[in-house]
Amino acid sequence: MLRRLLAVLMLVCSAPSAAPTPQPAEIIAYRQSLFRVIRWNVGYLVEMASGRAEWNAADFARRAARVAALSRQLDEAFVPGSDSGALTDAKPEIWTDPEDFAGRLRDFQAQARALARVARGDDIDAAKAEFGKTMRTCKACHDRYRAE
Amino acid sequence: MLRRLLAVLMLVCSAPSAAPTPQPAEIIAYRQSLFRVIRWNVGYLVEMASGRAEWNAADFARRAARVAALSRQLDEAFVPGSDSGALTDAKPEIWTDPEDFAGRLRDFQAQARALARVARGDDIDAAKAEFGKTMRTCKACHDRYRAE
Numbered sequence A, B: 001m002l003r004r005l006l007a008v009l010m011l012v013c014s015a016p017s018a019a020p021t022p023q024p025a026e027i028i029a030y031r032q033s034l035f036r037v038i039r040w041n042v043g044y045l046v047e048m049a050s051g052r053a054e055w056n057a058a059d060f061a062r063r064a065a066r067v068a069a070l071s072r073q074l075d076e077a078f079v080p081g082s083d084s085g086a087l088t089d090a091k092p093e094i095w096t097d098p099e100d101f102a103g104r105l106r107d108f109q110a111q112a113r114a115l116a117r118v119a120r121g122d123d124i125d126a127a128k129a130e131f132g133k134t135m136r137t138c139k140a141c142h143d144r145y146r147a148e
Helices: A002-012 A024-050 A057-076 A098-119 A123-145 B002-011 B024-050 B056-075 B096-119 B124-145
Strands: none
Touching: A024 A057, A024 A123, A024 B024, A024 B056, A057 A098, A057 A123, A057 B024, A057 B056, A098 A123, B024 B056, B024 B124, B056 B096, B056 B124, B096 B124
């Protein structure tokens, strides 16, 4: 419980001591940029995992590591107040049910880390399986918190 | 089964646009997103290095590591053909003088890596000095290759 509360607070108070205080529109632009950079790399993972592109173990591992690192930066991307101020697909429920949202974000981060770890090995099927699991953590959050 | 799952996931995570042959407009959007995510983190580094925000060694090191990692992703952000197709500040000289451009990009990447390394230590002045050097590698490229 305390751990969950702390996780929410961390998400909410994401601007650390070193904060410039970004405006909502800047936070939204940052959020969208971050997702775009994640998606860019996920796109290559999808191609390899689906067999449409040749499997390249080093590239798969490198991009999985990127996604894991980038996922952590989402901690700063949903600051309260950034529900409006620019066009955004982020639904208000993110801020009205922050504990659930924080949990789903943590699931994605943990799963992306697991993917990055497995991707460093040489078990392609295991890497594909972890990738599938990672994509399901994307979906679990998007289904509820991203507008169409 | 895996194939079906991936087909669904591709729809869900709207990922495939980036791979394998992104269109110029997508590359430009990726490039701008990457720079925005870099700038977000650099903003905090500037605040700490300038003394406007309290020095937080862990946060400085974390953001320096991010900038170093993100700088490597710029390797994919200036694909030939991405000089037009959407609004961009990237000047044509990037593609007409690719060797010079690549050299300046490498300088930034190497310096960002050096910054990340020094930032893991406990010498604040050294970290600030490396940060200054890193910012100069940004400027060296922007002065020549970024339109106002």
